Amino acid sequence: MDAIADRFSDRAVRSVFIYTREAHPGELYRHHTSMAGKREIARALRSVVGLKRQVLLDALDGPAHQAYGLLPNMTWIFSHGGLILYKSAWTDPDDVAEPLTRALDGLERRVKGDNLPFYSERLSWRVRDDETFRALL
C-alpha cells in the first residue's frame, strides 16, 4: 500500500495506516492494555513492516475501528468531502488501485458536470500467504 500511496501522491491522495488492535496477540505483540503500550507496538510494527505512510492510532477501546466494522485489514477510500467511495474487507493493493483511479477520474469529471455516480458491489479474491502471516505474528 505504500507503493499505492506513492503512485497516487500527485493526485492529492492522502494514504494513512490506522493502527487499531492486535488481531492475533501473541508473545511478542500482546493485546493492548494502555496507549503507551499500543504506541510501542505500533512503532515496532512500523519498523518491522517498513511502513512509510503516516500511522494514526485509534483510541484504546477502538471507537473508529468499531464504527468501521471491526475487521483486521480493511481499506476505505473517502472523498475530500468525507463521502465513502470504496470499502473493502481486506487490503489488496491491486484491488484498491482501479477503484481509486476511477474515483479520482469521476470526481474530476463531476466538477465539469458531465457524469453521475452509481453504486456497485463486487466480490474480490486474494492470494493466501500463510508464511508472511506467521512471520509477522
Next chain:
Amino acid sequence: MSDYNYAVFDMKAEAPNFQGFSANLHVGERAPDFPLEDLESG
C-alpha cells in the same frame, strides 16, 4: 474494553464482524469522523 483488546484470537467470536461488514456503512454515506493520534507526533 477488555473484549475489544482480546488476549487470544477467537474466530468464532469475530466471525459476525466478517459477516456483518457488508451491511455496515455504505459507499455514498458520510464517513464517521474520530480523533486519531499521530504516531509520529502523539
